[in-house]
Amino acid sequence: xxxxxxxxxxxxxxxxxxxxxxxxxxxxxxxxxxxxxxxxxxxxxxxxxxxxxxxxxxxxxxxxxxxxxxxxxxxxxxxxxxxxxxxxxxxxxxxxxxxxxxxxxxxxxxxxxxxxxxxxxxxxxxxxxxxxxxxxxxxxxx
Numbered sequence: 806x807x808x809x810x811x812x813x814x815x816x817x818x819x820x821x822x823x824x825x826x827x828x829x830x831x832x833x834x835x836x837x838x839x840x841x842x843x844x845x846x847x848x849x850x851x852x853x854x855x856x857x858x859x860x861x862x863x864x865x866x867x868x869x870x871x872x873x874x875x876x877x878x879x880x881x882x883x884x885x886x887x888x889x890x891x892x893x894x895x896x897x898x899x900x901x902x903x904x905x906x907x908x909x910x911x912x913x914x915x916x917x918x919x920x921x922x923x924x925x926x927x928x929x930x931x932x933x934x935x936x937x938x939x940x941x942x943x944x945x946x947x
Contacts, residue, residue, distance in 0.1 A: 808862075815863035818856075819843050823947060837942045838915035844947045845907045850875060851915045866904050873897075874908050878918060887923050890931030890938075906935050913939050 826833045826840040842849040846865035849857055850872060861868050874897060878888070888896075893905060909927070912918055924939040931938075 811860065812863050815860040818860065827947060836915070838911055840947050841914050841942060842907075842911045845911075847871065847904075847907050847911055850911075851917070866907055870901075870904060871908055871911075874905065875912065875917070878912075882918050882923060885922075887926035889929055890927055890935050892930075893927075902932065902934075906938065909935070909938050914942055 822835060823840060823844050826835040830837070830840070836852070839849050839852045841847075842852070848861060848864040848866060848868040848871055850868060853868070874893075877896070878893070881888070890905070890909075893909075894902060897905060913924070918924070928936060928938065
């Protein structure tokens with residue numbers, strides 16, 4: 806299918822889901838993390854299904870990048886090895902700061918990498934824009 810048509814269909818579907826969530830987050834049964842990912846053009850890695858896979862190329866933050874970062878963090882998280890934000894930025898590249906913030910925020914909202922120690926370490930050395938990674942979701946983020 807033509808990429809322009811796919812992009813248009815993606816934006817229509819994305820906006821439908823986000824508007825449905827905004828009307829009543831509780832009744833919509835759409836998770837905060839899923840709504841956050843969509844509204845930030847982040848492939849919803851933890852909510853992947855056939856529908857999302859159809860639009861995978863339309864997301865600004867691609868599935869492959871999310872998978873790479875999440876698998877790296879998860880592997881060390883299981884060993885209780887935690888990173889600061891700047892350490893992750895050194896590993897994945899300074900040009901990916903915005904993407905890294907969105908991915909980590911998505912992880913937090915989806916209850917990934919639980920435990921105060923992980924997030925305390927993450928935020929112990931981070932840029933100002935990353936200091937609220939582990940805060941509850943606010944309306945303006947969607």
